[in-house]
Amino acid sequence: MSRTPRPLPTPGRFLRVDGVPLHVLTEGSGPVCVLSGGLGMAWFDWDAVAALLAPHRTVVRFDRPGLGLSAPAPAPPTLAAEADRIAHLLDALGHFGPATIVGHSLAGFHAEAFARLHPDRCAGAVLVDGSVEERPRPWLPRALRTAWAGGLAGALSAAGLPRVLGPVTRRLIGRVSTVGSHPPHPWERAGYRTSRVVKACVLENATYPYQAAELAALRADHPMPGAPVTVLAAYDGSETAGQLRWLERQRALAAELGGRFAVAAPAGHLVMADVPESVVRAVLDLSGTGRDAAVPSV
16 A cells, blocks of 8 residues: 655745745854745755855745745736845844845846845845846737736646646756756655746746846946955856857856856856855855855765
8 A cells, every 4th residue: 555655844934025925944154145046946956055055154045936835926026026025035034234145047137136226235146147138128018928928827737737747847957957967856846746836937937038127227227236246157168159158148247247257167057056065155255254164065
């Protein structure tokens, strides 16, 4: 007789931020560092980074609305709302001073927006293979695109596809976004088979060009604060034109932000999985403590 597997114990806790119950994990001690993943990512994507960083920092991980274990938001995401969400999450945790924000991929937009909109709250920023859009030009009205995305997510859910294809799709994305071999995480199946997460992923993808355009407009009116910035680019070791062009775009982003450019190698887009120690080093080097802290590889 087969036994029904026991449900996984839920790590962390839930905090209501801007009216939405967010799943949050806090580990370690010291200066605060917030880790935010890219499009469709969850808290567990930062496991290796958090384990290495917690001896040196208070590490805060959270799931954006609809992702991981967080409840969905009543409205599609916007850049300003995501930057404010980080500030309000820190408030809810009782961290009212400056914090370092680490944003991967799409969340690089959010980290930069946080620095520009909340300069007194930003101790530094690390953009981990952050998204780059030099000339964002959304083609459709935002309301139309998000309505279409919501309809698509509803149709997929009605057909039962998230339960069947969600975890498989997540694993495929992980494989093409890394250069190493990484075992599946126990929470992948539990989270990515839900219509809640699928809808959140579809909406993040649909609003991506608008968030890029919002950031371009923000750069014109809100200068970067004096806090240090590092752009950490993934490099898989190849000499393809696309890979070299990506490195140049990341280098240009660092120059635009007045920050430091660094390379994580060998790594795919999911740098935190392939070389978590590079992310940790980038965080510690912002404050000059990296030379004094031992950061073992995993």
